[in-house]
Amino acid sequence: MAAGGDSDEDFVSFGTPLEPLEEDEPLKRPVPLHEQTVKDEKGRYQRFHGAFTGGFSAGYFNTVGSKEGWSPATFVSSRQQKAEKHHARPEDFMDEEDFSEHGIAPREITTSQEFSSSRRDEAAEKARAVSAQAALIPGDTLLEELITPARSSVGIDLLTKMGWKEGQGIGPRLKRKPRRQLKDGGSRKSSYVLPPTGSEESEDEDDEEFAPENVTFAPKDVTPVDFTPRLGVQGLGYRGLDPGRALLGRAADEHVNLFRPQSETRSRLFGERGRSSRRAGVAGQAFGVGALEDEDEDVYHRDSMSRYDTVLGEEEPGDGLYGWTAPEQYTRRRERNKDAAYLGKILEGFTLAQNPLEEKTIFPPPTLPRDYRPVHYFRPKVDVTRLSGVSSALAEALKTSKGHMVPEEPQQGGRHQLDSGQRGALLGEDVLKGPASVLDLLRPDDRQRLLSLRNASAHKPCRSDSQDSSQAPGPGPVLPASGLQQQEALAAWRGSSSSSSSSQSFKPFEKNPSKQARYELYLGGLRQGDTGALEQSLDPSMTEWERSRERDEFVRASILYRPSSSSLSSRFTRGELQEDEDAVEVSRDQEGERDAKQAAVQMKMFGKLTRETLEWHPDRLLCKRFNVPDPYPGSSVVGLPKVKRDKFSVFNFLTVPESRETAAPPQPLEPGKKSRWDVSEQEKEKKDEDPPSQAVSEGEEQSSDKKAEEEEEEEEQRPPMDLFKAIFASSSSEKSSSSSEGESDGEEGDAKEEEGRKEAVKLFSVAASSSSSAVTSSLHSEAAGSSQKSAQDEEEFGPKLPPPLPPAAAAAARGGAAPRYLLPEEEKTSRRSKEKKHKNKKQQKHKKEKKKKKHKKHKHKGKRKKEASGSSSEDSKEDEDDVQPSTDELLRRLKSIRPPQIW
């Protein structure tokens, strides 16, 4: 509402202006979403829930008042104090928010809706006043108007600030004339009609004369339709008895008719105005005819059935007012220019539309041709490939004559996946005689052999063909990415035995035999470690594009379908003593570094040489839990950024990545390596690092063996010989004895000399303190189940745990819960059963002693193999019962003893 529209400068500003922006002021950051919090009256954060109760939570997660739920009423009932019946009121189930102002049962004194500021809406009031004219009691709104709230809505405040006054319309101020025009036009155009407010009309006419030229007027206020809700159960259009009419005597011409209440209106509307003899007084059926009244025909009212509708849906009486229910204030004005035929059908609250509804034009569907049949006809496919005799041009013509390309055979894929030979075959061309086709004719195996022969003799990757050298690209143009992949493929396939895997391996290009043959050729090259295998295997007669495509495919396929042995072997370190062909080839680049580290450790030069600092990404949640900012915000990497494949942990097996297509069957562990623990520390460290090449390790091996031997000599405590002896003597089978002999090979002479002196009792203490005494834990563990498996575990990984209990404690535990140390005598008695079994051993041990000595020197080499067999057989072990140890059992225990030369 720009008040001053005359000049440009003379404008009125409303509202408070924004503060001017400072130049160097830092931009205010918008409040982030998580800081836009809502608190309740007690300062607690509220959680947004939805639209109800202001959108925020009520109670505890919209359920009850507190986390604990309802506080239960304690039930008390006694003779004196009877439990009173508790009547739950709705308020009992409400919380404070329900009682608050916006709750469902507010307890505070608030302005009810009746008195709220919305009542200040003048237009609505006007409308209500209009409707109140016809209300049961005129001036119904008087009471409401008496009490008006002080508040007014923000919109009205704003409007008044902008110069609006009550009773005015909204819009630019107008001169008199246009305003009138607008009003008339508006009344015509608007969808609803301004109801007449009696005086207004005359007022307008009066104003017209006095209006000066320079005075502008606010536009007329629009009185909206008062949509009063229907309260009764009457039908639409029903109007009750109008006491005003009755009392004013306006119904003199017609008696109040309960059944046709509009009849009076109707008569007023149509032509019966002449009889507007408005006399005050009471008129009606019950009051008879007054003295001043002319009519007396209806003194004795005779109601006739003709005045009632007797038929539903009767034809209109002809006056066009059949069923007329529209309120008079809506229709009185319009009656002048409206077709009276409509009036009878307009219900209260409805108005006649000014503009007729746009008619929907419905277009008729297209007419079908006369000979149209709703059946689809598929053209028969012309198989061009069959027509080998026809020329290519004809075949092409045939193909195109079908209007669209015949989809290629599914196994061949798109047109671009065919090579030139296949396309030629499709087109019916004769196969060209060339070197490629000769290779294709060979069986894959033969071809492979041929090629391997050639690779062995001639190192040059180029072909004999002269044109091949021009066409076939060297290894140079290969993309770097695929070059990396090629390396990977090479690493995967290298060394895998060609004869077995060629027959077993997956054939990815089985549908295309020639391609498969080329692929196998490539694999054969890979197995021999030929880096140029890829180029050699490709068909030189193919185009450059086809070749590059096939190159990629082959490399991908070879990585995807790599032999399972390589995926497995990458997880194992190579046995250092056995030079196997199956060993994994791992790059030796870290060899030097490892040696340097080892040397640094031996020289006690810890620090830079032994330290390695890597970038490591902790999980974001972990940082949060540690109250530490994420060192790499925004990084999605967790752990070490460059994934180093850990080859050496057996437990990686348990999480074999699913991406690997070839579900590797669990292969047995490499023979000859029982565990990482059965080699000396120097050797072990080598294993921990990347395994060295065979040539280097040869030399080191011997030296480390020497070291190991030295260590063995230093070692004092080891399982006593008599234990071994006892077992060897008992075992009759050759197999078990040999395996146990293998383990005892590392023993020395002095240990043997000792053994004779040792007593069975001592055996325990020695065994307990010795490094290989994992099994002894099972000997004197009262928790029988606990020791067996842990002994096995310990054997494989990591430092062991000490034996669970010494004999004394075990005995004590067995004898009862005596909380003090046992006396030696008690100890002996409680240990009687054990001694028995050791006597057994003692007897047996002497028998085997000599035999063992004899074997001692020769067994060293085969030692590890036997240990491995021993360890593999551990799995079949069963729980031991230490009551009566049989010889077999002792043997089993022996097997689980770790080899003595370790620590």
Added chain:
Amino acid sequence: MMAFPQAKPQPPQLPQHLLRTIDCHQGAVRAVRFNVDGNYLLSCGSDKSLKLWSVGRGTLLKTYSGHGYEVLDADSSYDSSQVCSCSSDKTVILWDVATGQVSRKLRGHAGKVNCVQFNEEASVILSGSIDGTVRCWDTRSRKYQPIQVLDEARDSISSLKVAQHELLTGSVDGRVRRYDLRMGQLHVDFISSPITCVCFSQDGQCTLSSSLDSTVRLLDKSTGEMLGEYTGHKMKGYKLDCCLSNKDTHVLSCSEDGHVYCWDLVEGSLSLKLPVGKAVVQSLSFHPIETCLLTAMEGRVQVWGAQPEEAEDDTLAT
């Protein structure tokens, strides 16, 4: 101003007097641990039970049973309201101290779990296992998946310690790894021999690591340089503990010869060889504040103090 002579600095005392022996009756005691304030101790038994004792009186307060195999390590939270323990049954269990109920049982390790630690707020449990991984379990969420699995080690994790934002792990592959969460770095120190136990010093500047070459090494945390080397004990086959005294004055280590060796940290000289028993001293724990040491040998836990306690002599006899 009166100048009183300064009190002579007392030579650091060592826990050389046996205060009491607790017979735990739970098989071999695999590990013994003080709680945060040192008033209670936890003993991990090979009979699958975890027991809580009063250090001062030597009385059994609670037995926590729920593990399926021998308990290997335990740790108590900062408020002593929770205890976590790990076991050979591949699980880590979070216990409610007061009720003795299992709060949660965390499965995921592929092998027995050697060591377990809370972080400072007990919001994360870190467990190191024989499968070579350290798993970080969230105690706050309902998820039973670890937050992160640290699988950098190439062999079994034998020991693990947490200090503020750092995680120290010792592995059998002969490396001490320090994960710095704040810096986002992993420092790997190569110690060649399988690590049995690692510790932070109290000041957080050094790491102590014992390895199976019967050596305890004190390394500078930031550079990895060796500050001290302590030998003389025997640690060749068993996973034994080492620790620093409460004031970082001494280095202590278990030994397989039945002693606890105690070296001066700076000089590296052996200052005490504490005879505990005949068998292997498996575990030890130093009191966080006082000069008090716990040792575990076989089925017994022994409490050692700097001053002999006459009143407790009778408990010795039992």
